[in-house]
Amino acid sequence: MASRVPRVTKTAAIVLKHRRLGDADRIVTLLTPHRGKIDVVAKGLLRSRSKMAGHLEPLTLTEVVLAHGRSMDIVTQAQTVEPFAGLQRELELLSTAMYLLDLTDRFTVEHADALDVYELLEGSLRRLARGDGVQLVTRLFELGLLASTGFRPELEHCLETGEPVPADAAFWTHRGGGVVSEAGRASHPEAFALDGRVLRVLRAFQALPYEEAGRIRIDPELAGRLEQVMHEFMRVQAERELKSAEFVSESRRVSLSSAAGDPPATVADPSGTAD
Amino acid sequence: MNEFDRAGARSDSASPINRLIEAFHRLPGIGPKSAQRLAYHVLRAPEEEAKDLADALTEVKQSVVLCERCQNLTDTNPCRICLDTGRDRTMVCVVEEPLDVQAIERTGGYRGLYHVLHGVISPSDGVGPEELKIAELLTRIRDVDTDVSEVIVATNPNLEGEATSMYLGRLLQPLGLKVTRLARGLPAGADLEYADDVTLGRALEYRQQV
Numbered sequence: 450m451a452s453r454v455p456r457v458t459k460t461a462a463i464v465l466k467h468r469r470l471g472d473a474d475r476i477v478t479l480l481t482p483h484r485g486k487i488d489v490v491a492k493g494l495l496r497s498r499s500k501m502a503g504h505l506e507p508l509t510l511t512e513v514v515l516a517h518g519r520s521m522d523i524v525t526q527a528q529t530v531e532p533f534a535g536l537q538r539e540l541e542l543l544s545t546a547m548y549l550l551d552l553t554d555r556f557t558v559e560h561a562d563a564l565d566v567y568e569l570l571e572g573s574l575r576r577l578a579r580g581d582g583v584q585l586v587t588r589l590f591e592l593g594l595l596a597s598t599g600f601r602p603e604l605e606h607c608l609e610t611g612e613p614v615p616a617d618a619a620f621w622t623h624r625g626g627g628v629v630s631e632a633g634r635a636s637h638p639e640a641f642a643l644d645g646r647v648l649r650v651l652r653a654f655q656a657l658p659y660e661e662a663g664r665i666r667i668d669p670e671l672a673g674r675l676e677q678v679m680h681e682f683m684r685v686q687a688e689r690e691l692k693s694a695e696f697v698s699e700s701r702r703v704s705l706s707s708a709a710g711d712p713p714a715t716v717a718d719p720s721g722t723a724d
Numbered sequence: 725m726n727e728f729d730r731a732g733a734r735s736d737s738a739s740p741i742n743r744l745i746e747a748f749h750r751l752p753g754i755g756p757k758s759a760q761r762l763a764y765h766v767l768r769a770p771e772e773e774a775k776d777l778a779d780a781l782t783e784v785k786q787s788v789v790l791c792e793r794c795q796n797l798t799d800t801n802p803c804r805i806c807l808d809t810g811r812d813r814t815m816v817c818v819v820e821e822p823l824d825v826q827a828i829e830r831t832g833g834y835r836g837l838y839h840v841l842h843g844v845i846s847p848s849d850g851v852g853p854e855e856l857k858i859a860e861l862l863t864r865i866r867d868v869d870t871d872v873s874e875v876i877v878a879t880n881p882n883l884e885g886e887a888t889s890m891y892l893g894r895l896l897q898p899l900g901l902k903v904t905r906l907a908r909g910l911p912a913g914a915d916l917e918y919a920d921d922v923t924l925g926r927a928l929e930y931r932q933q934v
Binding site for chain 1: 882893915920
């Protein structure tokens with residue numbers, strides 16, 4: 450006899466995003482520990498007197514009660530467990546958190562087991578909120594997410610020959626998914642010479658536990674190169690533009706300009722009047 | 725058999741009634757049954773009423789443009805608010821959408837200028853700062869409305885609204901402007917028991933003497 454689906458379930462969830470449904474409802478995308486990524490309906494969320502709206506905002510760890518629905522479950526109760534309020538006070542932290550949510554959404558599929566990803570995301574948001582290094586948390590999140598979702602980059606051995614690749618003689622291919630040696634490069638014309646320091650840091654981040662990885666000293670210039678390589682790698686693996694990655698870089702640029710008192714300049718030119 | 729055939733309309737998709745039903749069906753929130761009801765309402769209505777509707781649709785597309793200053797929808801350029809000499813020209817209230825201008829105007833408590841971004845920073849939806857009317861805001865403050873001393877960011881109090889607000893704050897700070905954000909707290913008629921931690925925290929943070 451087929452097992453009956455419980456009419457009501459309770460679960461912890463991190464809110465990834467939401468979109469409008471009709472006049473006042475929303476479809477909320479949740480990442481849960483045991484049901485993976487799910488879309489649920491939250492009724493009346495756009496009304497100013499909604500009792501659940503604040504508990505179902507993206508970037509909130511919340512506990513929800515879901516009533517089983519025909520196509521999508523319906524949220525009947527929501528209570529914030531962790532609002533990650535600290536992340537909403539700094540532009541760089543907020544843009545980074547939005548990037549982590551976006552990556553999670555892009556690299557997970559609905560209803561697939563995602564306990565590893567859930568724990569990774571929750572841990573990373575907590576670390577960001579308590580003030581751990583943005584670069585460290587972000588790069589470890591990217592590598593962890595790639596490993597958990599089957600996109601783990603090959604950092605040690607040539608993708609073509611299988612031979613170990615010395616860090617200072619490595620070529621990198623975003624499309625191939627890792628390093629190739631000089632010999633293997635013929636099959637990957639898009640591969641480019643990778644800064645040996647970048648590869649050493651990535652190897653350490655992939656191999657070491659969090660606390661040990663946190664002891665690695667990374668100067669701003671190296672951090673910038675790491676970010677450039679990983680943003681592009683995530684974009685290629687996700688097979689789409691990652692506006693959230695661009696917003697991380699733009700937020701840092703604006704914050705630095707603001708701190709230095711430089712006159713503002715946006716990335717777009719004014720287009721004048723009408724659309 | 726498509727939805728319109730099932731609904732009893734003629735199968736000839738080029739027939740005027742079917743064209744009207746399909747046109748209504750393309751509107752947001754209008755299903756096939758509602759589209760049919762609207763079309764038959766127009767058919768039954770006096771000719772003058774139908775003509776008014778057609779004229780209004782044509783006129784709105786022909787005469788409504790974006791104001792060159794505030795980017796709000798308008799039939800005069802610059803719009804009436806931007807041209808109103810009685811408004812306080814030292815303040816600009818930045819909103820997400822044209823409907824937000826109407827909402828703030830209804831309060832009757834604001835007499836400054838507006839700037840409509842036409843969206844909010846939402847990277848997961850593919851919207852970054854360059855997709856919004858932010859460059860136009862900078863140009864305007866620097867070159868046109870040079871008396872502006874305060875920018876009130878009135879984006880919605882959610883993740884995307886906060887990101888947009890912080891971004892604008894960082895961007896405008898070097899211009900020496902006062903950049904403020906609408907207060908966040910409990911809505912009228914709210915119940916403390918159901919308030920989320922962030923809202924309640926902000927309500928406490930921005931409490932006022934009674």
